[in-house]
Amino acid sequence: MRLWIGLYLPQLPLEVFCPNWSADKASVVLEQERVLTCSPAARAAGVRPGMRRGGVLMLMPEAQLFERTEAREADALHAVAMALLQYTPLVARAEESTLLIDIGASLRLFGGIRALCRRVLANMRALGFSASLSCAPTARGAWLLARHGGARVLGMESLGRRLDRLPSALPPPARPFSSWFEGIGCFSLGDMRRLPRPGLQRRCGRALLDLLDAAYGMTPEMFDWIEAPTTFRAHLELFDRVEHAEALLFGAHRLLLQMTGWLCARQLAVERIVLQLEHERGRVACPPTVIEIVLAEATWRDEHLVRLLKERLGKVALGAPVIGLCLEAPQVQPMAPPSESLFPEPGGSEDDQLRLFELLVARLGADNVLQAAPQADYRPELANIWVPVQQKIRAAAMLAQMPPDVLSLPRPSWLLAKPVALLMRNHRPFYGSPLKIVSAPERIEAGWWSEPQTRDYFIAEGQDHAHYWVYRERIVGAAEDAQPRWFLHGLFG
Known part of the structure; x- marks a missing residue:
């Protein structure tokens, strides 16, 4: 079954357009000389979306004004798309800050449409974005429903009835002709579809008919899918100077979500991650604080990595305030296939045990979590030494030096x-x-x-x-x- 999720981001966070804005200062983002979004301090002074530049300066002459930057907005949408690649490799960017996701083949894997939608919305909140979510059997149908506030429709007949009730000015090709549609009494897409197609095409162009045909499932749809890069490196500018390392976990989680999507899209598992805490630049610049986590077993899930980073950040003493984060995955390997065991192992799987060891290492230190490494010595008390649990031991090579009859003795x-x-x-x-x-x-x-x-x-x-x-x-x-x-x-x- 073909099923699409449409995600419309009606208002991007303020840090997308002005990364170094301060919560206690008035910051305003303008688009075509009108307010697009503003900080809480500016809103408390009376600044509202849609207000002109002159009105903002009259209320707050000291306000910081920023112009809407399409490049930063595209980077933010790309970060969201990277996180969504963990659910399907078929993610496309549509018009007006909207993402389209083909999740028809992923429903059974994630427990159905409701569970999948809950996970997507939870990821959006973790990334710091608010979104209007919709589901529909067609991509354009999901786009229209997401732009109108969001709805979940699974069947084509239900989709047709729901689309017929949408306003006629919702499709972008129809907006220049909204007054003409109102003048002839065409207020919904259902009314628009009942108009003669030749006349509608002469008046509004072919683009409107193509959009309607695609939304109602009458023509196929083609998209340019977002491709994951060959290497991963994500950067995040913080909106304020952070002086406590524990407060950086939220930003680090946003970067981990992007890395999780990248790993799933590339079918890779990470063995080592590096998180750089960037400090002030310029004359008082200092090198970044580097946090490196080496995993005993490669993983592609973010929950375990978040726990490890929480433990490591809790022990970091910052020498200077942090203004940015940078996450890299320098060491990866092909993703291992899932276990074929019919019954679960008692006490958890081997991956569960390794994750527990990694959590203990992050909490207690590498020198306090040890494992036995065999030695070629006949004396029982010297037959092994204790080494850190993260150290790779060559047990097979050591045991090969012992006679076979010794290994069989009780x-x-x-x-x-x-x-x-x-x-x-x-x-x-x-x-x-x-x-x-x-x-x-x-x-x-x-x-x-x-x-x-x-x-x-x-x-x-x-x-x-x-x-x-x-x-x-x-x-x-x-x-x-x-x-x-x-x-x-x-x-x-």
Whole structure:
């Protein structure tokens, strides 16, 4: 089923046109000498949209006046489009600050049209934009509904009835002739469609008929889809100087949403991101503060990255106020296919565990979250070392250096940090109760170059049926009548 979402952005945020505006100053954006939007301070002084330049200067001579910049507006719409690429690669820009999204193939993936619309609107709020959203089986139909306030229509018959009630001056080709349409009593698109087509074409041109035919599904539609660049780098100018790093999370989330859309469009997953906190420029310029996050497992979702950035920003002490953010994804890899497992893994998937480790590293520091890395040593207490969890270990190469028969021998799940000397009762080792040897011995001799160790390991069983890993120490060169010493080295689960 072909289904389109139309997003109309009726009023872009003030920082799109004047990034360095201040909340406590009067800032006004003009279009053709009339007010397009203004800051809260200017609105409190009586400035309203549509007011002329002279009226603004009469009310507030100190007001900062900015002209509407189409380049900045295009950049803002492109940022929104990049974030929407996470739902479908078919995103096109239409007239009058409107985006059209073909989401027919994405409905099942995101749980239906209602859930998808909620996610789109949530992303728009996170990006700092307000939008009028509509759904329709045709792109032009979605555009018209979004421009009129937004509505959701799923069937062609319902779309035709809804379009018939729209005002006749809504299509851009019809606006120059709005007084003529009112004069002949044509107030809606339904009335317009009942007019003779040859006469309507001679009076208004072919563009109006083409738009109506496309909106009602009578002709095919062609669009130039927005393509994601080969590399990602997004920049955001802050509307005020920020002195606390935690307050930058909202702006960083806006950049992460754009990166998420870029990753989905390029079918990539990010392994490392770099967030630059830009400070003052000019004579008091200082280098940006760099926050780098290295992921143990590549991802393309923004929720986990937001949590990591929140932890990292909470620990950053800013040396100067921040006026801008810049996010880059310098290290990416192809997106891994989803798991084919029929049943979920107990305790969460491997990705869930890796995300937990990354969150702990961001909160506690890389030196406080460790993992075991195997070493080629026969002594159990030296068979591994502890390294940061983010460090890549070559366990396969290390284990390949060990004999195959060693890898098949039983090992306890809990190895004591230091062996515990055992008492001897009736010539048997004692640990809470007499221990019964239930396995053949395993001899380990190692450490000739540093600390030589000669041990005979056994699996012992207590009266409570618990199993222990014990060893008998062989002292080379000791007297024949010397009693062997027994030690507890591990416990089996």
